[in-house]
Amino acid sequence: MLAGGGLAIAIFAGQIGVQVSNNLSVYLANAGQIPADAPNLARVGRDVVTGLLSWLGLPLLLLVVAALAGSILQAKPVLTTEKIKPKFSKISLTKGFGRLFSSQSVMEFTKGLLKLAIVATVVILVVWPDRDRLDTLMTYAPADMLDYVKVAALKMFGGAIAIMGLIAAADFLYQRSEFLKKQRMSRQEIKDEHKQTDGDPQVKARIQRIRMERARGRMMAAVPEATLVIANPTHFAVALKYEHQEMNAPVCVAKGVDEVALRIRSVAEENGVPVVENPPLARALHASVELEQEITPEHYQAVAEVIGYVMGLRK
Incomplete structure (x- = not known):
């Protein structure tokens, strides 16, 4: 101005x-020549x-x-009628x-x-x-x-x-x-915002734990249908299923370490599924194959030998 x-x-x-x-x-x-009447003054x-x-x-x-x-x-202009609308809630002496x-x-x-x-x-x-x-x-x-x-x-x-x-x-x-x-938010406000956008971390952890337990239950239910379990004595166990006429390669139906590995061995033994101890192969399969996936070609020969050995025992 x-x-x-x-x-x-x-x-x-x-x-x-x-x-x-x-x-x-x-x-x-x-x-002196301008009349002082109303029209002239106007x-x-x-x-x-x-x-x-x-x-x-x-x-x-x-x-x-x-x-x-x-x-x-100073500021970007914004055309709005919101500010001129009467709001009696804004009338407060305090x-x-x-x-x-x-x-x-x-x-x-x-x-x-x-x-x-x-x-x-x-x-x-x-x-x-x-x-x-x-x-x-x-x-x-x-x-x-x-x-x-x-x-x-x-x-x-x-x-x-x-x-x-x-x-x-x-x-x-x-x-x-x-x-x-x-505009800065406090740490609590940031946490609250993360809860609103991503969900409560505790709730997410509980849901994840429930999902893992259910997946483990389904995995254990598939062990009795396995062809064999390849394990080392205590740490790793991989249950494989192979049907010669229906599958191109053996499929992993269950795997785990430590307590889960022991549980897989226990269920397999309870249901008459052969357990073959081969520590190097058990560790390699556990690291390379996912659940319900075929084993990788690099392990075909070793797994075929183990399956052949199991089939020979059955005969």
Whole structure:
């Protein structure tokens, strides 16, 4: 706004001065010839108002453009009717007094006083050196008087704009810092958000545990149908199923380590499924094959020998 006002004075002050001088000279020169009745006074009033609007229209438009530009530079404009809708829930004396005496209100009031003090200081610094000329200013010719006023106004606006620009920059940085601070979330808020988006970790762990138990139950139920179990004494066990006419290669129906491996061996022995101890092959199969998947080609030969050995025992 200050920059717009200074620019308006710099551009239009001379033209406005000339127009004002010309119009006043017409009325002053013909003051005795203008009837003082109501119609003529109304016409004179209309002429004066029209003249003022024609002189001040462009400067005022420049001020409006400057105000809009300042608002747009500070924040992206958003067109909405939400703010003008009446909401009686917002009418609260307690909240009103709280906002009135809040730290933000005190800060805004302090900034307003500081701006007023700065403008007043600039005016004093500009006018005070020429205080002796003010007594004789009325004796100047109109053009000289307007030139003096124009120069003084530009000095005042220039000084005010420079200082207010620094304050505006500092205020912008402060407001941005406060906004970012308000946008930060606490650790608890981050945890709550993760719970809302990803679910409660404890619930997810419990669900995962239930799924694993069910999968293990299905796996144990498939052990009695296995062709054989390849294991080392205690750590690994892999149950394979192979049907010569139906399968291209043996399929892993169960596997596990430690307690699960012991359970697989126990179920296999209870149901008459052969258990062959081959530690290297058991570890290799456990690491390379997934449940319900065929063994990899690199283990065909070793597994075929074990299956052949089991078939020979059955015969």
